[in-house]
Amino acid sequence: MKSLNLIIITGLFFFLQKVTAQTAYEHISNKALYTFIDDLATQHLIEVNTSIKPYSRQQLGIWLAEAATKHDQLSRPQQAMLDVFLQEFALEAGNLKTGKVQVYSQDEKLSLHLLPPELVWRDTLFRAIVRPVYGIRLFGTTNTNFFHSYGGLEAISYIGSNWSVYASLRDHYQNREILAFPDYLTQEPGGNYKLNEGGRKGGDYSEMRGGITYSWNWGSVGLLKDHVQWGDSFNGSNIFSGRTPSFAMIKLFMNPAPWLEFNYFHGWLVSQVIDSTGSYYIPGGHYKASYYPKYLAANMYTFKPLRNLNISVGNSIVYDDGNVHPAYLIPFFFFKSLTHTLNRGILNNNSMMFVNLSSRQIKHLHLYFSLYVDEFSKTRIGDPDRHNFWSYKAGFSISGWPHKDFSFTSEMTRTTPMTYQHRVPTTTFETNRFNLGHYMRDNAKDYFVMARYSPVSSLQVSLSYLYAFKGNLYNYVYGSAVKVDSNPVLQDKIWTNSTLSLCSEMLPVPNIRVFTELAYSNVQGYDVDGKKAVFYLNRFSPSYLHGKTLSVVLGFGMGF
Numbered sequence: 001m002k003s004l005n006l007i008i009i010t011g012l013f014f015f016l017q018k019v020t021a022q023t024a025y026e027h028i029s030n031k032a033l034y035t036f037i038d039d040l041a042t043q044h045l046i047e048v049n050t051s052i053k054p055y056s057r058q059q060l061g062i063w064l065a066e067a068a069t070k071h072d073q074l075s076r077p078q079q080a081m082l083d084v085f086l087q088e089f090a091l092e093a094g095n096l097k098t099g100k101v102q103v104y105s106q107d108e109k110l111s112l113h114l115l116p117p118e119l120v121w122r123d124t125l126f127r128a129i130v131r132p133v134y135g136i137r138l139f140g141t142t143n144t145n146f147f148h149s150y151g152g153l154e155a156i157s158y159i160g161s162n163w164s165v166y167a168s169l170r171d172h173y174q175n176r177e178i179l180a181f182p183d184y185l186t187q188e189p190g191g192n193y194k195l196n197e198g199g200r201k202g203g204d205y206s207e208m209r210g211g212i213t214y215s216w217n218w219g220s221v222g223l224l225k226d227h228v229q230w231g232d233s234f235n236g237s238n239i240f241s242g243r244t245p246s247f248a249m250i251k252l253f254m255n256p257a258p259w260l261e262f263n264y265f266h267g268w269l270v271s272q273v274i275d276s277t278g279s280y281y282i283p284g285g286h287y288k289a290s291y292y293p294k295y296l297a298a299n300m301y302t303f304k305p306l307r308n309l310n311i312s313v314g315n316s317i318v319y320d321d322g323n324v325h326p327a328y329l330i331p332f333f334f335f336k337s338l339t340h341t342l343n344r345g346i347l348n349n350n351s352m353m354f355v356n357l358s359s360r361q362i363k364h365l366h367l368y369f370s371l372y373v374d375e376f377s378k379t380r381i382g383d384p385d386r387h388n389f390w391s392y393k394a395g396f397s398i399s400g401w402p403h404k405d406f407s408f409t410s411e412m413t414r415t416t417p418m419t420y421q422h423r424v425p426t427t428t429f430e431t432n433r434f435n436l437g438h439y440m441r442d443n444a445k446d447y448f449v450m451a452r453y454s455p456v457s458s459l460q461v462s463l464s465y466l467y468a469f470k471g472n473l474y475n476y477v478y479g480s481a482v483k484v485d486s487n488p489v490l491q492d493k494i495w496t497n498s499t500l501s502l503c504s505e506m507l508p509v510p511n512i513r514v515f516t517e518l519a520y521s522n523v524q525g526y527d528v529d530g531k532k533a534v535f536y537l538n539r540f541s542p543s544y545l546h547g548k549t550l551s552v553v554l555g556f557g558m559g560f
Contacts, residue, residue: 021215022092022158023056023222023253024166028229028242029189030560032460032505032513033060035452036081039407040067041308042366042399045074049302051312051356051370052263053229053242056220057156061089075404077454081507084458088510091129091156096122100509116511116558128157131511133170133559139177141551143544146176146202154559164222167210170559175202177542180243182433185441185470185497185540187236190244190434192270209246219254228265230300230314231393232358232368234409235448235466238391238438239354239372240298245270245432247296252331261302264331269294269318269431292426294320296436297328297335300354308360319349320426350427364401368411369394372437374419374429375485386485391415391438395448405454417443417487421476443471445490458507469496470540472529492529495536497545498522511560517553521545 028034034053037060041048046063064085067074074082090097097120098105099113111120118131136149152170159165172191180188191205211224226249229242236243249267256262271294278290300314317328317335327338336351343349356370374389381388395411419442420435422428429436440446446468453461471490498521505515523545525536537546544551 021162021217021220022058022164023213023215023220024058024156024158024164025054025211025224025226026057026060027168027209027560028054028227032081032507033085035460036078036085037063038366038397039078039399042360042364042397043073044308044360044363045070047308049261049304049310049312049358051230051232051302051310051358051368052261052300054227057089058092060085061092064089065093075454077405077456077458080457081454084507084510091120091122091127091158094122094127096120097129115509118511126157126159128155130155131559133168135555135557135559137553137555139544139551139553141544142549143546144176146174146544148172148174148179152559162215164213164215165210167208168559169206169208171204171206173200173202173204175200177544178203179542180434181542182430182435183539184542185439185444185468185495186542186545187241187243187439190432192245192432205245207246211251213251218256219252221250221252224249224251230263230298231354231356231370231372232366232395233370233393233411234395234397234450235411235446236413236439238370238393238413238415239356240436241439243439244430244434244436247431250329259304261304262299262331263302263314264299265297266324266329267296267298267431269296271320271426272433273425292320293322294318294426294431295324295328296431299331299333300356306361310356310358312356312358313354315351315353317349317351318422318427318429319343320424321348347424348427350422350424350429352429364398366397366399368396372419374421377485380485386483387416387487387489389416389419389421389442389485391419391442393438403453407452409450409452410448412445412447413438413440414445415440415442416489417471417474418476418484419443423476440468440470443474443487443490445469459504460506461504462502464501464503466497466499466501469493470536492526494526494528494531495540496522496524496526497541511558513557513560515553515555515557517551519551519553520549521551522548 040046045067096111100115102113104112109123121128133152133154138147150170150172154168156166180190193203193205195203197204209226211222213220213222225246227242227246228240229237231237231239247267249265251265254262271292273292275290275292282288296318298316300312302310302312339349353373359367370393372391376388380386393413397409399407420429420437435441448466450464472492474487501519503517507513523541525533
């Protein structure tokens with residue numbers, strides 16, 4: 001970007017920050033942008049609470065603008081990345097995007113361009129962008145070859161100074177292989193699949209997300225259908241992972257003081273548990289099924305006692321009272337306490353608590369820790385035969401040291417048996433049967449390390465290693481003679497995954513990426529608890545990842 005254009009856009013962002021407040025969320029699948037923001041924060045170029053995602057597009061624009069004022073502190077690859085991202089957020093700055101190849105413009109209000117393909121409108125009341133979405137991944141593996149493609153349309157709009165409306169529709173097709181069944185221990189996004197539709201081998205699913213929000217200068221509220229990700233992580237959050245199908249929610253954000261941030265949502269989950277009383281046969285013998293309702297309320301308080309130190313505490317509850325209960329719509333509550341009044345003596349809810357600590361007080365170093373507590377009793381502490389139900393993650397990342405374009409990350413996650421489970425099917429920590437928490441679920445552990453380097457322009461190259469294993473399977477059976485808090489932790493390995501990956505990604509123009517991955521994996525099951533190794537392999541991993549495999553992935557994405 002020419003330096004003059006950079007100054008203009010930066011000035012517009014600072015002007016926008018002062019006079020307007022609007023919130024349209026940038027999806028968490030834009031990993032290049034989210035990683036770039038994380039690097040800027042760790043290098044003390046901006047200050048960010050990275051434990052709560054997604055970020056709003058306007059806030060992202062402000063952070064990028066702040067980084068642009070420190071242009072001389074960025075390396076050339078970082079400057080190239082910043083150039084791409086600033087162009088992507090021109091609409092949030094009140095600017096009319098023109099793109100690389102503009103094919104039509106009118107009165108400085110309407111612009112149609114091809115790289116990337118977008119239609120943009122801007123006037124004093126209404127700003128909007130509409131663009132196609134398309135992507136494909138080609139997999140070549142030792143076991144098979146297949147592809148995953150998606151296509152659709154998305155729109156982002158701002159009305160006046162406070163309202164935002166955004167929407168994204170994309171249809172997915174996975175040829176031959178299904179990448180994300182609920183029990184698969186992968187980080188592929190979940191979908192509600194139609195299998196072998198129209199005679200095609202594989203699976204289709206559709207994902208519609210978006211929302212409408214009203215914002216003011218210290219907060220926002222909205223009705224959304226989207227993904228949320230809570231907890232600092234590079235290899236899967238253990239609070240809310242964001243890998244389930246999206247669900248509808250009322251979402252509230254408040255930042256009333258520099259030292260306090262508050263996030264809350266109330267979600268409508270999909271239980272996929274048949275309600276026999278609400279189901280019936282219709283003429284012709286067809287069965288009209290109905291699901292039991294299922295809801296989720298969650299909040300997180302983030303305190304900032306020192307610069308670059310964030311301490312976050314929160315809680316959530318899954319409940320199935322039949323209708324939305326107004327008590328859970330009060331954002332600031334400790335929800336577990338409500339159950340003593342609302343559901344005393346009955347099993348209508350499932351509560352949990354969480355903590356996230358994030359420290360960037362040492363420049364170039366990010367230390368983080370997150371804890372998800374499902375069930376806790378102080379009597380279990382120190383008892384060698386019993387355990388609490390929790391998951392914790394500890395990690396660190398180094399960014400911009402010893403070289404500006406180098407980063408290194410290491411983290412570990414450990415989860416005890418029964419965590420994320422519940423004895424009542426309608427109050428499990430799931431939606432569409434996908435776990436809302438860590439992708440490895442309960443009784444599991446994983447280690448992850450990654451080195452990343454930016455050699456030139458917007459190219460990112462990373463080398464990572466993952467070792468993950470899962471222990472014995474236990475069912476949460478209410479009234480069982482076996483006490484569920486006495487199940488041995490990680491006693492036997494029933495499934496392991498060892499993967500070494502070399503990845504590259506480049507953003508040639510805004511909203512378009514090309515990427516490659518070369519991976520060697522060794523995924524094994526074991527004969528444990530009377531079940532054969534193949535049982536665990538089939539349950540927890542797609543067939544193309546069984547055994548020792550070498551895979552090559554080539555991909556292109558327009559829209560994230």
